[in-house]
Amino acid sequence: MALSNVLEIPTSGFNFENVARNVALEGLLEGGQTKTPKPMKTGTTIAGLVCKEGVVLGADTRATSGEVVADKMCAKIHYISPNIYCCGAGTAADTEKTTDLLSSNLTIFSMNSGRNPRVVMAVNILQDMLFRYRGQIGASLILGGVDCNGNHLYTVGPYGSIDNVPYLAMGSGDLAALGILEDRFKPNMEMEEAKELVRDAIHSGIMSDLGSGNNIDICVITKQGVDYIRPYQESEYKDKRQKRYKYGPGTTSILTEKIVPLELEVVQETVQRMDTA
């Protein structure tokens, strides 16, 4: 009996099945004077660093769609396996689906082999897939995890390039965050100091970059387990409006009214007393 494959073996060459369809759709939509929907980008600041006891990952929580904030509390740190987490920047759907796919594949592998997956395996699978799609999948990922070989931090670019580094930042706020990391990073830092450094790096990205904002999420991965702190720090700018804008019933005008009675027959009747004391 053949062993169930962890991954389907990809067909050789590049898979561009949908390109022809997209071009045709564009032509159709243009004729119909509608625009193709713009994919939502996360416009992000994500950062990670390796410390003495494990890996600390951090991310902001703002997702932008052009110049409008689409989601004020989006989760950018994705679960891959019990010992590996991944931050994603770039097109929101791409990071979401790519990490989901990776997570599913690694779960199958874990069940087959009875082991927690190693970080290099996750990195290799991601690299294979993203390179195959020639950058059409706009996902910039920071993978961090702890396995039998130690604490690892990798970055995977949308074209499939990888880098193994002790500290890292990606997204539109990467340069701001990198400034803080370059200044204060030391090898083998203590856990609390590492968390504060990541928080400060993300905070710098939030303040300097318009595509990042709102709250800060932190994920700490150690040999003992994972501490996913969401939010690690809430934004200090809670909306403090002075007046409450409430509309009483009847504010919306009723133009027409149509009442359709539902034909029901009573099949079973149960009475449950509410405690309204």
Place this chain on the structure above:
Amino acid sequence: TMFATQVYGDNGKMKEYHYTGPVEHRFSPYSFNGGTVLAVAGEDFAIVASDTRLSEGYSIHSRDSPKCYKLTDTTVIGCSGFHGDCLTLTKIIDARLKMYKHSNNKCMTSGAIAAMLSTILYGRRFFPYYVYNIIGGLDEEGKGAVYSFDPVGSYQRDTYKAGGSASAMLQPLLDNQIGFKNMEGVQHLPLNQEKAVQLVKDVFISAAERDVYTGDALRICIVTKDGIKEETVPLRKD
């Protein structure tokens, strides 16, 4: 590490650069520096408010660059769009105001300034000033007046108007709260100064939540017959 080279699109936003063949790089004389302005006219007052963030692409140039400029004792103009053109335009208006004062021995009224601005803007019809203007002030009778413009000089007098990057978010809210549109059975109370200021503050807090180009601080200029009072309120900085 792979860095994706980023090219500024012609409205100042960043674009991903894929190598698809030879690319012709064009120089754009304009750039979008963000910012939102808002003006409200009351019975005997006018309010002109703007945020103070100056941005380009995803970066911030300044957190303290207000977009309201005082023209006379009874008129304030709010300009947002391309900052270079905003500065030049306000310089030109200031010069023209002085010329008028020296020739006619009196200050220009709000209506006159609006008409003059329209001709100044249309004079550059084929290389426009990339500025969204809103003038707020008191007319000859002492009543509040708001004049809103497009980049090439089309204007009209309004009761309230929002312009700039978050205008599409603010204008419907103002239509509802000041114009009482789309509401039934609500008393049409005239707007007093205190409520108007409160509304302007709330509306900008909301805009800063959802528009990345709006934030940092809010500068409110309140124009009454006693002069122009300025107030600054902090907004989201992220």
